Amino acid sequence: MPNINIFADEHILSPAEQTWKHYSSQQIAMAALWALGFLCFLMVFAPLIAPHEPDLRQAHLLLQPPSWDEQGTVDYFFGTDDLGRDVLSRLLYGLRLTFGNALLISFIALIIGTTIGITAAISRGLLSSTLHHIMDTALSIPSLLLAIIFISILGPGLDHSLLAILLASIPQFIRGVYLSVYQELQKEYIIALKLDGANNYRIIRYGVFPNIIETLVNLLTRAISSAIIDISALGFLGLGAQRPLSEWGTMLSGATDLVFIAPWTVVLPGLSILVTIFIINVVGESVRQSVIAGID
Amino acid sequence: MALLDIRNLTIEIETPQGILKAVDRFNLTLSDGEVRGLVGESGSGKSLVAKAIMGITKDNWRIRADRLRLGDIDLLNLTPVQRRRVMGKEIGMIFQDAAAHLDPSEKAGEQLAEAIPCDQFTGHFWNRFNWRKKQAIALLHKVGVKDHKKVMNSYPFELSEGLCQKVMIAMAIAKKPRLLIADEPTTAMEPKTQNQILRLLDKLNKLSHTTILLISHDLETVSLLADNMTVMYCGQMVESGTIDQVFNHTHHPYTAALLRANPDFSQVPHKGRLNTLAGQVPLLHHLPIGCRLGPRCPNAQKNCVITPPMKKVKGHMFSCHFPLNADELKGKKCQRK
Amino acid sequence: MSEKITDIAAEKRVQPLLRVENLGKIYINPTGFFKREEVVAVNDISFNLHRAETLAIIGETGSGKSTLARLLAGIIPPTKGHIYIDGCKLDDSNTDLRCRSIRMIFQDPETSLNPRTSVGQILDAPLQLNTDMSVNKRAEKISETLRLVGLLPEYATFYPPMLSSGQKQRIALARALILNPKIIIADDTLSTLDISLRSQMINLMLDLQKTIGISYIVVTHNMGLVKHISDKMIVMHQGECIEQGNTEQLFSRPTAALCGQILSNQYNMKKQSC
Numbered sequence: 001m002p003n004i005n006i007f008a009d010e011h012i013l014s015p016a017e018q019t020w021k022h023y024s025s026q027q028i029a030m031a032a033l034w035a036l037g038f039l040c041f042l043m044v045f046a047p048l049i050a051p052h053e054p055d056l057r058q059a060h061l062l063l064q065p066p067s068w069d070e071q072g073t074v075d076y077f078f079g080t081d082d083l084g085r086d087v088l089s090r091l092l093y094g095l096r097l098t099f100g101n102a103l104l105i106s107f108i109a110l111i112i113g114t115t116i117g118i119t120a121a122i123s124r125g126l127l128s129s130t131l132h133h134i135m136d137t138a139l140s141i142p143s144l145l146l147a148i149i150f151i152s153i154l155g156p157g158l159d160h161s162l163l164a165i166l167l168a169s170i171p172q173f174i175r176g177v178y179l180s181v182y183q184e185l186q187k188e189y190i191i192a193l194k195l196d197g198a199n200n201y202r203i204i205r206y207g208v209f210p211n212i213i214e215t216l217v218n219l220l221t222r223a224i225s226s227a228i229i230d231i232s233a234l235g236f237l238g239l240g241a242q243r244p245l246s247e248w249g250t251m252l253s254g255a256t257d258l259v260f261i262a263p264w265t266v267v268l269p270g271l272s273i274l275v276t277i278f279i280i281n282v283v284g285e286s287v288r289q290s291v292i293a294g295i296d
Numbered sequence: 297m298a299l300l301d302i303r304n305l306t307i308e309i310e311t312p313q314g315i316l317k318a319v320d321r322f323n324l325t326l327s328d329g330e331v332r333g334l335v336g337e338s339g340s341g342k343s344l345v346a347k348a349i350m351g352i353t354k355d356n357w358r359i360r361a362d363r364l365r366l367g368d369i370d371l372l373n374l375t376p377v378q379r380r381r382v383m384g385k386e387i388g389m390i391f392q393d394a395a396a397h398l399d400p401s402e403k404a405g406e407q408l409a410e411a412i413p414c415d416q417f418t419g420h421f422w423n424r425f426n427w428r429k430k431q432a433i434a435l436l437h438k439v440g441v442k443d444h445k446k447v448m449n450s451y452p453f454e455l456s457e458g459l460c461q462k463v464m465i466a467m468a469i470a471k472k473p474r475l476l477i478a479d480e481p482t483t484a485m486e487p488k489t490q491n492q493i494l495r496l497l498d499k500l501n502k503l504s505h506t507t508i509l510l511i512s513h514d515l516e517t518v519s520l521l522a523d524n525m526t527v528m529y530c531g532q533m534v535e536s537g538t539i540d541q542v543f544n545h546t547h548h549p550y551t552a553a554l555l556r557a558n559p560d561f562s563q564v565p566h567k568g569r570l571n572t573l574a575g576q577v578p579l580l581h582h583l584p585i586g587c588r589l590g591p592r593c594p595n596a597q598k599n600c601v602i603t604p605p606m607k608k609v610k611g612h613m614f615s616c617h618f619p620l621n622a623d624e625l626k627g628k629k630c631q632r633k
Numbered sequence: 634m635s636e637k638i639t640d641i642a643a644e645k646r647v648q649p650l651l652r653v654e655n656l657g658k659i660y661i662n663p664t665g666f667f668k669r670e671e672v673v674a675v676n677d678i679s680f681n682l683h684r685a686e687t688l689a690i691i692g693e694t695g696s697g698k699s700t701l702a703r704l705l706a707g708i709i710p711p712t713k714g715h716i717y718i719d720g721c722k723l724d725d726s727n728t729d730l731r732c733r734s735i736r737m738i739f740q741d742p743e744t745s746l747n748p749r750t751s752v753g754q755i756l757d758a759p760l761q762l763n764t765d766m767s768v769n770k771r772a773e774k775i776s777e778t779l780r781l782v783g784l785l786p787e788y789a790t791f792y793p794p795m796l797s798s799g800q801k802q803r804i805a806l807a808r809a810l811i812l813n814p815k816i817i818i819a820d821d822t823l824s825t826l827d828i829s830l831r832s833q834m835i836n837l838m839l840d841l842q843k844t845i846g847i848s849y850i851v852v853t854h855n856m857g858l859v860k861h862i863s864d865k866m867i868v869m870h871q872g873e874c875i876e877q878g879n880t881e882q883l884f885s886r887p888t889a890a891l892c893g894q895i896l897s898n899q900y901n902m903k904k905q906s907c
Binding site: 313337338456457478483484486487513515539553554557558561564566567568569570571572573577580581 | 694795877
């Protein structure tokens, strides 16, 4: 009998394609994705786009209002701060410092945390118990406080603050991944895979991993938002990026006494933090919903 | 007046593969105090109908109907707040896997006490103390649980499936609803427990005059309890009538096949073939045009590519171009719907 | 002719396909600081199973029949006892022999298939792990197995959420069949299906038994089913085997009083109801 494929004209979408189809059908999600792309573009090409040097002090241009004000000029689009530095250029370089570093830390924490979480979920007995207790202790302290403790040992500075925040974000990943993987391992299709003779690597890679992507997306979104806030907070407190680095938190701390004379020096960095976190959350939540859309 | 009146209910589901019509022009009329069975294979859409009546729908469902009335309440045009009020008070629902539908972190007694509405309290204010607990114990006795202390103090995972189902029934009748929808309450249960639950539902219907819509895939179970029956296939209603009409004067080939498929193991030889309808229920993405039973029906002919209209003879409804027992229909007045 | 029959009988006496001796499982639960409680889930089960035979394990809930099924499949290790396949003892060193000879179908088809892998990938995994067939040969084997369970080969590209539960159960059966096992364990697989699907699955399983000669171990509480498809039967109660032997004999003349009670409870209940 000739093999007639009656489903030839039907293309069955793989889970990744289904996710993309669901995601791209939502306008807000797509707008947020474009905005995120724009931010990443600005982050990568900041030195080329910024009109001035972020450290260039111009004594005759102190506290210039932004361009939409009658006294402002287009040359200094967002105005200047109290040392005559262009706010727009400082924001763009600060995008690298705050957002770029947050992304970097979160991805490193993702990789380390996922590895340890999966190892913890597969292991039994003493190792599992030890990891559990260490994690529970680490998780009971809020991440910012933990970061401050690390900084007090290591000393202030951007590098030290990044290391501290990295160490503080890892336990969240470990815990979330461990719970997720542990639940998956109880499911019957994993038992079936074990009965097929799969070793642990195969079970994790092909059986568990496609089903925990939703958890990973959720954790990553929260980690990036949290990292942005922590970096800015440490910069604001003077424990993170030190002046004259144009990290957004540091910019805020330097401008607190100018809030009535030159509000743009305070509002603009704050708005940047808000908008960035908002975009990250919208994209992350939409991706998470698209990932679980087909299964429900 | 009919308690539940459904006319031309259509449910469409949006999936990544497109919009699928899961239930197509479904009709149902329930009168007060009746027990009706809704029978169909898994995938026939009967659970969807129950959920549409109850109002627990997912975001990607689109529900359209000419009429969806409960008594004098029009269920289609309610605001969410009004819907929630109707949901708990007028309609009760029990589900298949009882233990999974109870809150695992709360004791059964507490959940049952929570389900009792405030306005049922009658009496003086000094009687208010602990009245919920007493009411809960009374409900448990009503559903046939003798050892109420043990059940009240246990978590759902500690109770057997029969007890969990009884607790769920008690929670459903706590608000004295007019209609009780039972969505496959006894599937995958042991026969002894099944019989207990069915006897309980029968008692509820006879004593409290509760209308019951019993959904199941097992014709036998339904026939023990119900007065009337509706058979669904692939989202369409194929036959409906009293038990006697459907069992003894079957008109639709699908109903006949379902009746035959019930294996009577005493008559089939050991390890012999059982009677089944060939083929499988088509996937929602690939529904046949016209009569959906067409590809599997042993009596299918060329006309079956046109959807058969619903015909009604003395309260017995069926939709088939070439009905079985056709000689009974000759000479009878046939209403087309 | 009579020599042939005695030969087969002799062969049966000599080498059963599956031999289980004194299989037992004890769970140790810590209760309190230094106390331990031993829960006996299964105790001292022994039986033989020959080719193309069906064994039914029945009992009430909590009698240990699911635990016994899992012990046989290899999901949980036994505390004592041995399992022999074709005379070969099963232990940690020959897990692949077990994988290839005994396969299992789970109760709930909704949760026994990974929703994110396609049917083809689900069926490919056991082939990749246990045989060294080339990619083309594996694809051929998958198509052949799908046809054997009554599904079109094109279903290999579908994902489980798109299928109905009857089709999912067939895929589970295909997954069990694809390694040409000698024994298939069905842990209460038919109770969640509708009547017509159940009958179709039973017909399919019986056909396979006739053509390929697979033995089945069926755990169920449907007595009619037990009477129809099984040759031998084990009745369990609280972890102990209270009765075992030929199905027909046990139905007509149960020796243990408890066994008779269980049988009549579950079989005749329906007739007496309402």
